[in-house]
Amino acid sequence: MKPAPFAYVRAQSVEHALDVLAEHGDDALVLAGGQSLVPMLNLRLVQPAVVLDINALRGLAAIDTDPASGALRIGTLVRHREIASHQTVAARAPLLHDAAPWIAHPAVRHRGTLGGSLALADPAAEWPACAVALDATIRLASRDGGERSVPASAFFQGLYQSERRADELLVGCDFAPPGDDAVFSFRELARRHGDYAAVGLALSARGRPGAWTAMRVVFFGVGDTPVQASACAAALIAGVDFPEAQARLEGELDPRPDLWFSAQAKRHLAVHLLREAWRDLGNPMAGE
DSSP states (O other), X not given: OOOOOOEEEEOSSHHHHHHHHHHHGGGEEEESSOTTHHHHHHTTSOOOSEEEEOTTOGGGSOEEEOTTTOOEEEETTOBHXXXXXXXXXXXXXXXXXXXXXXXXXXXXXXXXXXXXXXXXXXXXXXXXXXXXXXXXXXXXXXXXXXXXXXXXXXXXXXXXXEXXXXXXXXXXXXXXXXXTTXXXXXXXXXXXXXXXXXXXXXXXXXXXXXXXXXXXXXXXXXXXXXXXXXXXXXXXXXXXXXXXXXXXXXXXXXXXXXXXXXXXXXXXXXXXXXXXXXXXXXXXXXXX
C-alpha cells in the first residue's frame, strides 16, 4: 500500500520544527528514523496532514555529558547503532549498551533513533523500559512553553501514549551518572532474534548480593507501558527468598495474550528472566 497524501516539511532548525508543530498540532507527525512511522504510513494506520522530517537537525544527534550534573545526554536523533558502539554510553549507561543489539535487525538499528522509540511509546520496545529502569529524564521542547523535563517513569501513559503534547518535540534523554556500586542486567525472549520481545526485562540495582540498597525491575512486552515491578524489587532488596519475590512479581503482572503466547506463558517467561537477571547480579539461587 501507499500512504495517504500528506505535506512534507524538512525542518531547518529546532525553532522551525517547533513552529510547524505549534501550527499543525495533532495533524503533524515527526519523522526521525522512520522505522515505525513509514510502515504505519504505508498501511494507512496513520494519515497525518504533515510529516515533519527532523533529520537535518544535527544538534539533536549528539552524545555528550552535562558539565554541571555529569548526566549522560543523548539526543533524539542518535541512532541505535551509535548507542551500541559508543564508548561513553558503555561506560556511563551499560544497560543501554547491552540492550541495543537486541533491537530488531542491523538495518533498523542503522536508521532507528532513541527519540523516535521513546516518542512512539511502544510497550514492547527496549528503550522505554531501559529509560524507566535508569530513572532517566526525557526532555521536551515547544515554541510557547520552552523546554521541560519529564521522568521516564511518568512519561509512558498507555499503548502508544505518552506525556508528549502535540506541539512538543522530544529533543533528548538524560541519564544520571551510575554510582560506583551500580549493576545492571538486560534480558529478552522473542520467537526469533530481531522480533519484538515476548517478554523483556531491564534491571538496575545498587549495592551487592545480600545488601542491595536500590533496585528497579522493569518488564516490557507485558502491558500497555513498561511495567515497573516495585513490590518484587522491594522483596529482593529486603532479602526474602526468591519464591516470595516470584509470587509478588506474578501478582504485579497482568499481561495480555498475543498470537503466540498466553498470559500464563508470559508470566512464566517473566519469572525465568527475573531468575536469570538475579544470577547476573551475582545472587546465588537455592541449590546452587
